[in-house]
Amino acid sequence: MNFNFSEEQQQLRDTLDRYVRKDYGFEKRRGIIHGDSGWSAEVWAQLADLGVLAVGLPEEHGGLGGGPFDTLLVMEALGRGMVVEPYLATVVLGAGLVARAGSEEQKAEILPAVASGDRRLALAHHERGGRYDLSRIETSARRDGDGWVLDGHKSVVLHGAAADTLLVSARTPSGLSLFLVDAGASGVTRRDTPAQDGHRVAEVMLRSARGDLVGDEGAALPQIELALDHAIAALCAEAVGGMAALIEATVGYLKTRKQFGVPIGSFQALQHRAVEMYLHAEQARSMSYLAADKLGASDAAERRRAISGAKVLVGNAARYVGQQAVQLHGGIGVTDELAVGHYFKRLTMITLLFGDVDHHLAQFGEAMSA
Amino acid sequence: MDLNFTAADEAFRAEVRSFIERKLPADIRRKVLESQRLVKDDYYRWHVLLHEQGWVAANWPKEFGGPGWNAAQQHIFEEECADAGAPILSPFGLRMVAPVIMAFASPAQQQYYLPRIRSGEHWWCQGYSEPGSGSDLASLRTRAERVGDKYIVNGQKTWTTLGHHANWIFCLVRTNAEARKQEGISFLLIDMNTPGITVRPIIMIDGEHEVNEVWFENVEVPVGNLIGEENKGWTYAKYLLGHERTNIAEVGRSKRRLKRLKEIAAQQPGSDGKPLLQDVRFRDRIAQVEIELMALEITNLRVIAADMEKRAPGPEASLLKIRGSEIQQTLTELMMQALGHDALPFQHAAMDPEYAGEVIGPGYGVPLSGQYFNFRKTTIYGGSNEIQRNIISKMILGF
Numbered sequence: 001m002n003f004n005f006s007e008e009q010q011q012l013r014d015t016l017d018r019y020v021r022k023d024y025g026f027e028k029r030r031g032i033i034h035g036d037s038g039w040s041a042e043v044w045a046q047l048a049d050l051g052v053l054a055v056g057l058p059e060e061h062g063g064l065g066g067g068p069f070d071t072l073l074v075m076e077a078l079g080r081g082m083v084v085e086p087y088l089a090t091v092v093l094g095a096g097l098v099a100r101a102g103s104e105e106q107k108a109e110i111l112p113a114v115a116s117g118d119r120r121l122a123l124a125h126h127e128r129g130g131r132y133d134l135s136r137i138e139t140s141a142r143r144d145g146d147g148w149v150l151d152g153h154k155s156v157v158l159h160g161a162a163a164d165t166l167l168v169s170a171r172t173p174s175g176l177s178l179f180l181v182d183a184g185a186s187g188v189t190r191r192d193t194p195a196q197d198g199h200r201v202a203e204v205m206l207r208s209a210r211g212d213l214v215g216d217e218g219a220a221l222p223q224i225e226l227a228l229d230h231a232i233a234a235l236c237a238e239a240v241g242g243m244a245a246l247i248e249a250t251v252g253y254l255k256t257r258k259q260f261g262v263p264i265g266s267f268q269a270l271q272h273r274a275v276e277m278y279l280h281a282e283q284a285r286s287m288s289y290l291a292a293d294k295l296g297a298s299d300a301a302e303r304r305r306a307i308s309g310a311k312v313l314v315g316n317a318a319r320y321v322g323q324q325a326v327q328l329h330g331g332i333g334v335t336d337e338l339a340v341g342h343y344f345k346r347l348t349m350i351t352l353l354f355g356d357v358d359h360h361l362a363q364f365g366e367a368m369s370a
Numbered sequence: 371m372d373l374n375f376t377a378a379d380e381a382f383r384a385e386v387r388s389f390i391e392r393k394l395p396a397d398i399r400r401k402v403l404e405s406q407r408l409v410k411d412d413y414y415r416w417h418v419l420l421h422e423q424g425w426v427a428a429n430w431p432k433e434f435g436g437p438g439w440n441a442a443q444q445h446i447f448e449e450e451c452a453d454a455g456a457p458i459l460s461p462f463g464l465r466m467v468a469p470v471i472m473a474f475a476s477p478a479q480q481q482y483y484l485p486r487i488r489s490g491e492h493w494w495c496q497g498y499s500e501p502g503s504g505s506d507l508a509s510l511r512t513r514a515e516r517v518g519d520k521y522i523v524n525g526q527k528t529w530t531t532l533g534h535h536a537n538w539i540f541c542l543v544r545t546n547a548e549a550r551k552q553e554g555i556s557f558l559l560i561d562m563n564t565p566g567i568t569v570r571p572i573i574m575i576d577g578e579h580e581v582n583e584v585w586f587e588n589v590e591v592p593v594g595n596l597i598g599e600e601n602k603g604w605t606y607a608k609y610l611l612g613h614e615r616t617n618i619a620e621v622g623r624s625k626r627r628l629k630r631l632k633e634i635a636a637q638q639p640g641s642d643g644k645p646l647l648q649d650v651r652f653r654d655r656i657a658q659v660e661i662e663l664m665a666l667e668i669t670n671l672r673v674i675a676a677d678m679e680k681r682a683p684g685p686e687a688s689l690l691k692i693r694g695s696e697i698q699q700t701l702t703e704l705m706m707q708a709l710g711h712d713a714l715p716f717q718h719a720a721m722d723p724e725y726a727g728e729v730i731g732p733g734y735g736v737p738l739s740g741q742y743f744n745f746r747k748t749t750i751y752g753g754s755n756e757i758q759r760n761i762i763s764k765m766i767l768g769f
Contacts, residue, residue, distance in 0.1 A: 001379070001442055002372045003675045009371075069371045251767050271763040278762060282689055286668035287661075293373045309661040364661065365653040368632070 013073045020081030026339045038200040039085045048117025062112030068292035072237040079241025084198045086159035092234045094121025101215035101223045122163035124154035124204045132355045141170035150206045160202025161192035174218025179211030197346040228354050229307045233291040236314040239350050240288045243281040246325040246343045280317035287313045308360035315357040318347040383446045390454045393419050403455040405737040407721045410535040417490045441677040452622025463487040463494035467540045470606050474598035497527040497541030505757050508551045514543035523589040533582040537562050557603035559595040576740030577718050619670040619690035627701045638708045659700045666693050685765035688758035695748035706742040709735045
């Protein structure tokens, strides 16, 4: 039992924290999210230079061979700085899927390019009406010569427009399969939309678009489940970073904002609210560790319990901390001017992504009463 | 970063588990698992069995006769005892007064008291709270006047848990009424058999006798029973409160109660006739508390890991106390709720494990409502959860 990060991990965290603090200020972020693409190529190149994009990728393909706790550190730091660049979409979801399910050739083509910052990926899985059921997919793929062509409509694809390559799930004769689709290929149309939290999402239409099969035909569902579990663990870590930033900002505000001639932080009702935020955040941190730890569990039920448990607890915590941070700031908390409202929006979207509290409570409960 | 115990820790766990399996008397185990009433002899028998094994003073260093376990081993020991249905060890001697004696008492006092705490010859209770001094403990008024080589103690202590089992009490007493309130307090050990001490039961809302009032009328206490220096008692009291943290979260016992709750919910019919455990609303309530407990287990291990690196004890214990007590209350509430109408009958006589009469509802339901009522204490005792929030507010958030 050991809750310390290695020296290398601490260095990574310190480097990234420093970068985010110095070079990713609130105004810079504002400029990025209101730009055309919604992400910064300059920032992306810097993340590549810092080794952040490579850290979770396998060493034989240009990565640094890190594990879930390295991803956790990165996500926590990105969460603290509300970084909107497509790290989760490209590295955690996209590259993770390629690394686990792709052929040697696919890995050799894609992973080094991700590590160097030259290629961005997105997972196009979710469709309208599917809610959180991962198997409700209507996009289909059929054989065409020695390849495949895909037809369908993918919705709310995280950073779909930023991606050079899409990972698209589609029905095939044996079940659900996964395909690499060149984002610029003919038959692929993307409509970029800003999300509530400053990130971007895309509607992706596929009309006889050519795809390259990833893994065995019909065997994609467990891989997608695993990829989303990795993403959930990563989001939990991002939320922990966001909550830490919000608590710091809120406690700071309570100590300086004066009403009735005193700092409002001298009122016990407000102090105890801040303490409750802290309690939620600490429990969320513990759960983010458990989720990262159990990603590699050989027992699928054990992984399910940890991941769904984490999403429930972090979801409840993020909701509480976000709402109370806004409340304790008063009017300024609901303005666009202050970072607080932006953290609140990001935390809120995190609670909805890949299954909300109710969904994961049901997942957890089903495993329990089975 | 590694959340798992080492192979050596796991071997230790197996050793503890095997010992408990062999030695824990079946009747005591059953009472604990079924939340029945325990009598002093139940606690005492288990204490002595552990003493014979050299394990009773789990948190003590070797030099004072403890097993010298590290924080991980102490945690594993606690967890195994809790899981197996061992009764709690009375904490007042082993975990509360003993660390103060080790840190602040004279060698002669250490040699006298510590072996007797281990053997169970001295059974301790705590004389802290008073009718007018709860959260504001330092306002206490029980006074000890020095006359020759004795202190004459007068006053009243309250909420004295299991004081009716005890033959010794450690007290905070006022030795200087002029000084600032924290600076006029001393830490005094008192033999309960001394003339002038009266113990009166306070019956709790579950109908049980667990706590007491203790009255002191001209009680003569040898000055040799003073710990450390006169008027420094508040320092020792704070040391005591901050010292014991490995078990404050009560993770082990809550895990056992969670298991019990699921067993009960699997046996109780829901309104649709299927087991209550399959009722989605009830199941969600169990799931919520189980998830909170999973997180607390890791939070607890984080605090233990910090302990093992000998970082100074921090205010994180308050976090463990708050969430740990909330979880205990939720679990006991759900157990009662699982009973439906069968939670209503107050079957006090049936609380006796020897009871052979008729029972309304399932036998396992008899103690559950009382347990729920009783467990409201957990957010009140040991520094109420509001006081714990004050501590976090001041020490961690810097208000």
